[in-house]
Amino acid sequence: MKAIRGALRGIWRLLRELSDEAAYERFLQDRGASASPEQWRHFCRHRLGAKYQRPKCC
Amino acid sequence: MKRWLTRAAWLGVALGGALSLAGIALNRGEPVNSAWLVVAAVCTYLTAYRFYAKFIAAKVMFLDDNRATPAERLRNGHDFEPTNKWILFGHHFAAIAGPGPLVGPTLAAQFGYLPGTLWIIAGAALGGAVQDFTILFCSMRRDGKSLGQMAREEIGRLGGVIALLTVLLIMIILLAVVALVVVNALASSPWGTFTIAATMPIAVFMGLYLRYWRPGKVLEISLIGFGLVVLSIFGGQWVSQSPTLAPWFTLSSMTLAVAIIIYGFLASALPVWLLLAPRDYLSTFVKLGVVMLLAAGIMAVRPHLALPALTQFTDGNGPIFAGKIFPFCFITIACGAISGFHSLISSGTTPKMIAKESHARPVGYGSMLLEGLVAIMAMVAAASLHPGVFFAVNSPAGIVGATPEAATATISSWGYPVTPAEMDNLAKEVGEQTLYHRTGGAPSLALGMAEIFARGAGGRAILGFWYHFAIMFEALFILTILDAGTRVGRFMLQDLLGHVWKPLGRVSWMPGVLFTSAAVVAAWGYFLVQGVRDPLGGINSLWPLFGIANQLLAAVALSVATTVLIKMHRARYMWITCTPLAWLVLVTFTGGWHKIFSPEPRLGFLAQAADLSQKLQTGALSAAEIAQTKALIFNARLDAVVCGIFLVLVGAILLDSIRLWAGILRGTRTAEVKESPFVLSRLKAEEI
Numbered sequence: 088m089k090a091i092r093g094a095l096r097g098i099w100r101l102l103r104e105l106s107d108e109a110a111y112e113r114f115l116q117d118r119g120a121s122a123s124p125e126q127w128r129h130f131c132r133h134r135l136g137a138k139y140q141r142p143k144c145c
Numbered sequence: 146m147k148r149w150l151t152r153a154a155w156l157g158v159a160l161g162g163a164l165s166l167a168g169i170a171l172n173r174g175e176p177v178n179s180a181w182l183v184v185a186a187v188c189t190y191l192t193a194y195r196f197y198a199k200f201i202a203a204k205v206m207f208l209d210d211n212r213a214t215p216a217e218r219l220r221n222g223h224d225f226e227p228t229n230k231w232i233l234f235g236h237h238f239a240a241i242a243g244p245g246p247l248v249g250p251t252l253a254a255q256f257g258y259l260p261g262t263l264w265i266i267a268g269a270a271l272g273g274a275v276q277d278f279t280i281l282f283c284s285m286r287r288d289g290k291s292l293g294q295m296a297r298e299e300i301g302r303l304g305g306v307i308a309l310l311t312v313l314l315i316m317i318i319l320l321a322v323v324a325l326v327v328v329n330a331l332a333s334s335p336w337g338t339f340t341i342a343a344t345m346p347i348a349v350f351m352g353l354y355l356r357y358w359r360p361g362k363v364l365e366i367s368l369i370g371f372g373l374v375v376l377s378i379f380g381g382q383w384v385s386q387s388p389t390l391a392p393w394f395t396l397s398s399m400t401l402a403v404a405i406i407i408y409g410f411l412a413s414a415l416p417v418w419l420l421l422a423p424r425d426y427l428s429t430f431v432k433l434g435v436v437m438l439l440a441a442g443i444m445a446v447r448p449h450l451a452l453p454a455l456t457q458f459t460d461g462n463g464p465i466f467a468g469k470i471f472p473f474c475f476i477t478i479a480c481g482a483i484s485g486f487h488s489l490i491s492s493g494t495t496p497k498m499i500a501k502e503s504h505a506r507p508v509g510y511g512s513m514l515l516e517g518l519v520a521i522m523a524m525v526a527a528a529s530l531h532p533g534v535f536f537a538v539n540s541p542a543g544i545v546g547a548t549p550e551a552a553t554a555t556i557s558s559w560g561y562p563v564t565p566a567e568m569d570n571l572a573k574e575v576g577e578q579t580l581y582h583r584t585g586g587a588p589s590l591a592l593g594m595a596e597i598f599a600r601g602a603g604g605r606a607i608l609g610f611w612y613h614f615a616i617m618f619e620a621l622f623i624l625t626i627l628d629a630g631t632r633v634g635r636f637m638l639q640d641l642l643g644h645v646w647k648p649l650g651r652v653s654w655m656p657g658v659l660f661t662s663a664a665v666v667a668a669w670g671y672f673l674v675q676g677v678r679d680p681l682g683g684i685n686s687l688w689p690l691f692g693i694a695n696q697l698l699a700a701v702a703l704s705v706a707t708t709v710l711i712k713m714h715r716a717r718y719m720w721i722t723c724t725p726l727a728w729l730v731l732v733t734f735t736g737g738w739h740k741i742f743s744p745e746p747r748l749g750f751l752a753q754a755a756d757l758s759q760k761l762q763t764g765a766l767s768a769a770e771i772a773q774t775k776a777l778i779f780n781a782r783l784d785a786v787v788c789g790i791f792l793v794l795v796g797a798i799l800l801d802s803i804r805l806w807a808g809i810l811r812g813t814r815t816a817e818v819k820e821s822p823f824v825l826s827r828l829k830a831e832e833i
Contacts, residue, residue: 101235104228105429106363113222127360128418133223135417140636141493142312143629144486145243145319145479145695 107134155195162188166266169454170259176449179525182258183443186266186521190514193270198278198510205710205718206282208502213826215288216498225289227500227833230507236498238512239429240490241277242436244323244587244623245480245695246520251527251586251593252688253477254535255463258528259454260474261481262521268475268482269517272725274510276699277487279706279722281509284492285499286820292492292702298819299708300802307798308701312489313637314791315694317665319486320409320630321672322687323623328401328677329585329684330620335394336385336576336613338401341620342394343377344424345408351423363426370427374621378613385576395578398677405627406670412628413635413662421628428625435618439522442597448529456532457559464540465584466685467747468739472732476692481520483725485698487513500833501826526593527586533563534571534580538589541682542582552581576609584682587623591615634665675780678773681747686784689740693733693788697795700729704802711809712816719806730799737792741785750785754778 103109114130115122165185169177202208219225228236253261284290290298293312297305331337351370359365384390396404412420461469466477480486491509499505527535536556537545545552549565556563572580575595580588595611603611636652638661643650649657676683703726710719743749746756757778760766766774808814 097229097231100229101232102364102430104232104236105239105433106367106426108361108363110223110226111361113226117222122361124357124360128356130361131356131418131422135422137224139417139421139629139632142316142486142489142633143243143626144241144490145245145323145484145626145691 110134158188159192162192169262178447178449179443179529180447182262182521182525186518189266189270190517194511194514198506201278201721202506205715205721208505210501210503211826212502213824214285214499214502215496216500217826217828218824219288225497227828228498229833230504233495233498233504234508234512237495237508238515239433240494241487241512242432242516242519243480243626244619245484246516247523247590248326248586249477249479249481250520250524251590252465253474254452254524254527255456255458255465256470256474257453257455258450258524260470261478261524264475264478265481265517265520269513273483274513275721275725276483276702277491277513278505278509280488280702281491281496281505283706283709284496285505288821289497290492292488292705295492296701296705299705300805303801304798307794311698311701311794313634315698316630316634317668318672318691318694320627320669321676322691323626324405324673325676325683325687326585326587327405327620327623328398329583330587330616331401332398333395334577335391336381337616338394338396339384340377340381340613340617343380344374344621347373348420348424348427352419355423356418367426367430371431374617378610378617381613382576382609402673402677406666409627409631410662410666413631414658421632425625425629428622431618432622436519439594442601443522443525446597446600448597450528451530452528452532452535464536464544466689467745468689472736473689475732476689476696476736479692479695481517483696483699485695485702488702500828523590526590526597529596530589530593532561535589536561537563537568538580538583538592541584543680549581574605574608575612584684587619591619631665635661638665689736690784690788693737694791696729696733697791700726700733700795701798704798708802708805711806712818716810734792737788740788750781754781
C-alpha cells in the first residue's frame with residue numbers, strides 16, 4: 088500500500104513537472120508572490136520563451 | 146547468500162534475453178508471438194543497464210555524488226533546479242520520445258520483423274543509450290552547455306559552426322518528412338482531418354483559459370482539453386457520415402500540405418501561450434498515456450506476428466523505400482536505436498536538472514532504453530498486421546498500381562495475398578474511404594495499434610474509434626514538433642541573419658519575425674510539396690534523407706564524446722563511443738553514397754534525374770507532364786546536393802576530431818579539459 092502511494096505521488100509530481108506547475112510554484116516562492124494572472128504571464132514570458140527556443144525531438 | 150541470489154537472478158535475466166533472441170532469430174515456418182520480442186528487448190536492456198551502463202559510469206566517467214551538479218551550484222528555480230531522478234527520467238523521456246521510433250520501425254518492417262528488431266535491441270543498448278548518457282555527462286560537467294557550444298570548445302570553431310548548420314538542415318528535412326507523414330494519413334479522410342483540425346481551436350481555448358480564466362492550472366485545462374479531443378473523435382465520425390460536411394473535410398494531399406504550411410507559419414509567428422504551449426502540454430500527456438496504453442495492450446493481447454522474419458525485399462527492391470537491408474534498415478529505424486536529436490536534449494534542459502551525478506545513468510542511458518522499447522512496440526504493431534494489408538497501405542501507387550485490383554494483384558504476386566474486398570471491408574471498419582497508398586507509416590501503425598486496442602477493449606465494433614484515436618495521437622505530437630521546430634528554426638535563422646543586418650536578429654521586431662518565419666516555413670514547405678508531388682510517395686526520398694541526417698548528427702555527438710574521453714585521459718575506453726561512431730560513419734556514408742550515386746533510378750537521386758531527363762528528351766510527354774518532369778528532375782538534383790552537404794559537413798567535423806585525437810595521443814597537442822571546477826555537494830536527500 089505504501090509502495091502504491093509512493094508511486095502515485097511520483098506520478099503526480101511528474102505530471103506537475105511536465106505541466107510546468109511545479110516550476111510556477113518555485114517561481115512564486117522565489118519572488119515571494121502569490122498566484123495571479125500577472126505573475127503567470129510573467130512566468131510564461133520567461134519559461135515558455137526559453138522552452139521554445141530549443142529543438143523538440145523527433 | 147543474497148549475493149548469490151542476485152547473481153542467479155541476473156544470470157536468469159541474461160539467459161532469458163539470449164533464449165528469446167535465439168527464438169525470434171531462428172524460428173521459421175511457424176507463427177512467433179510478439180511477447181518474445183518484448184521479453185528479448187526487456188532482458189537485454191536490463192542486462193545492458195545493470196552491467197554496461199554501470200561499467201561506463203564507474204570506470205569511464207567516475208560519476209561522483211560528492212561533486213555538486215550545475216542544478217545545485219547554479220540553482221535559480223527555473224532552468225537550474227535539482228530534480229528527483231525518477232521525475233527527471235519521465236521528463237527526459239517525454240522530451241526525447243517523438244514520432245521517429247514509431248514511424249521508423251514501421252517502415253523498416255518491409256524487410257521483415259527480424260532485422261529491425263535486432264537493430265533496435267543492439268543499437269539502443271550499445272549506441273543510442275551510450276550517446277545520450279555520454280553527452281548528458283559531458284554537458285552536466287560543463288554547466289549544461291549545448292552540443293554546439295561543446296563542439297566549439299572541445300573540437301574547435303569549425304565543429305561548432307558545423308553542428309549549428311547540421312541542426313538547422315536536419316530540422317528542415319525533419320519538419321518536411323513529419324508533415325508528409327501527417328498529410329498522407331489525413332488525405333481524403335474527413336474523420337481524421339476534422340479531428341486534427343479540431344485540436345487547433347481546442348489548443349487556443351486552452352491558451353485563453355490559462356491566460357485569462359485560470360492562470361497556472363495546466364493540469365486542469367489539459368484534462369479538459371483531452372476530453373474535448375476525445376469528443377472531437379466522435380465528432381469526426383459524425384462529420385464523415387454527413388453528406389453536407391464530409392466534402393468540406395475531404396481534402397487532397399496538396400490542399401492538406403498548404404494548410405499545414407499555413408499552420409506552421411501561424412504557430413511560429415503567434416505568441417507561444419496562445420497555440421504552441423497548450424498544444425504541447427496536451428500532446429505530452431497524450432503521448433505518455435498512449436505509449437503506456439500500447440504497452441499494456443501488447444502485454445494483454447500478445448498478438449502473433451503475421452509478417453515473416455525476413456522478406457524478399459532485403460535485396461533492395463522494397464515497395465516502401467528502395468535500398469538493401471544494409472545500410473537502409475539502420476538508416477530507416479533511426480531514432481528507435483540511435484538518434485542524433487537526443488544529444489540536443491541531453492545537452493539542453495536535462496543536465497540543468499540533475500541533482501546527483503549518479504542520476505545520469507537512469508536518466509541518460511535508461512530513458513533511451515525505454516525509447517527502444519517503444520520502437521519494439523511499434524514493430525509489433527506493424528508486424529502483427531496481415532502482410533498483404535501492410536504492403537497495400539504503405540506502397541505508393543507508382544509501384545503497385547493505382548487501382549485496387551492492380552495494387553492487390555501486385556502485392557499478392559509477392560506472396561502476400563490480399564483482395565480488394567478485404568481492403569474495402571477494413572476501410573469500412575475504420576471509417577475510411579480507402580486505405581490504399583497511405584505511405585508514411587502512420588496509417589499502418591494506427592491500424593496495428595487499433596487492432597491491439599480493439600482486441601483489448603471494445604472489439605471490432607469500435608475499431609474505427611481506435612484507428613482515429615491512434616491517428617489523432619500521432620498527428621497531435623507530429624504537429625507539435627512542426628510548430629515548435631519552425632519556431633526554433635526561426636530563432637536559429639534570426640541568430641544567423643542578425644550578423645548580416647542587426648534588426649533581423651531582434652526577436653521582438655515583427656517584420657523580422659514574419660520574414661524569418663516565412664523563410665523557415667518555405668524551406669520545409671518546399672520539401673513537403675516535393676514529397677506530395679513525388680509519384681513514388683515522397684517517403685522513398687525524404688525518410689532516408691532524414692535518417693542519414695539524424696544519424697550524422699549522432700556521429701557529431703559521438704565525436705564530441707570521444708574527444709572529451711581522450712582529454713580526460715580515458716583513451717583506453719574510447720572504444721565505447723568509437724564503436725557506435727565507426728558504425729554510424731559506415732552506415733551513413735554508404736547510405737549517402739547510394740542515395741546520390743546509385744545507378745538504380747528509384748534509389749540514386751542523380752540516376753533518377755538522368756532517367757527523367759531521358760524521358761523528357763523522347764518528346765512523348767504533354768505540356769503539363771513536361772513541367773512536372775522538369776520539377777522532379779530539379780528536386781532529385783536538389784536532394785543529391787542536400788545529401789552531399791550533410792556528408793561533407795560531417796566528414797569535415799570527423800577529420801577535425803581525428804586530427805585532434807591523434808595530436809593528443811601523440812603528445813603534440815595539449816589535452817585541456819573544459820570541465821567546471823569541483824565543488825563539494827551539500828544537497829541533502831530530502832531536498833530532492
